[in-house]
Amino acid sequence: MQLKKINKARYRKHLNIVIVSCIASLLVGSLGIAQLLIFLFPDQEGSHFHWNLLGVIVSAITIGAVLNKWRNHPFMAEVTYVWELKQTLNYIARKLPKLNQAxxxxxxxxxxxxxxxxxxxxFLWQLDDNTLVMDELAISQAKLDxxxxxHNVTLNADRFEKQDLARF
Structure with a gap:
């Protein structure tokens, strides 16, 4: 994975649209499905928890499937890239003790x-305006430098390949 520049304003706008759409879809979908199931299969005792839960589960799975289907659409380019970058950084973080030793x-x-x-x-912290821990990052970067x-090594983030971490 390579780090690439993205338009912060476009990313934030598209991310907000995706988040609001997901929330609205979850709300409408789960309530709609639950109400339909309650109408079709009424319970005399008035407990409809299982139908409400099923509505939420079906809506969440549907939203996940739609997001997965549209992840390669140009509108989703920045959102998908940041999502994949976060997954890669989490993968590295899980391997960090072994990486430090190596x-x-x-x-x-x-x-x-x-x-x-x-x-x-x-990059992510600047993109999200989360600069609180930049000093801590600078200390870690200085140690790595x-x-x-x-060891007379020239650092280059562009040489990183996720599959190279399999041995750690």
Missing amino acids: AEEGDVTAMNAMQFSYAGSR ALAAK
Whole structure:
């Protein structure tokens, strides 16, 4: 995965549209399905929890299927890219203890994965206007830069490939 520049305003606008659409679809879909099921299969005791739950589940699955079907549409380009980037960064975060150990030993792949993680996190935090932990990120980046200098490695986030992490 490569880091690429995206239009922040367009991303925020499209993300907000997707979120509002999902919320509205979940609300209308779950209530509509539940009301239809209650009408078709009334309960004399008045407990319709299972029909309401089924309405929410069916609506959520439908929304997920629609999002998955439309994920490659140009309207969803930025939203999908950020979603995939977050998944990749979470994958790296789960492997971080092993990556840190390998980086200490001079492993270039581990260092480039960490570089990608730091650069991707910085990108996401700036995209979401979440700059509270940038100082912490700068400290981690400085440690990584020192390790790279110690092992005479040139860091390059563009060299990161997710499949390279399988051995960690």
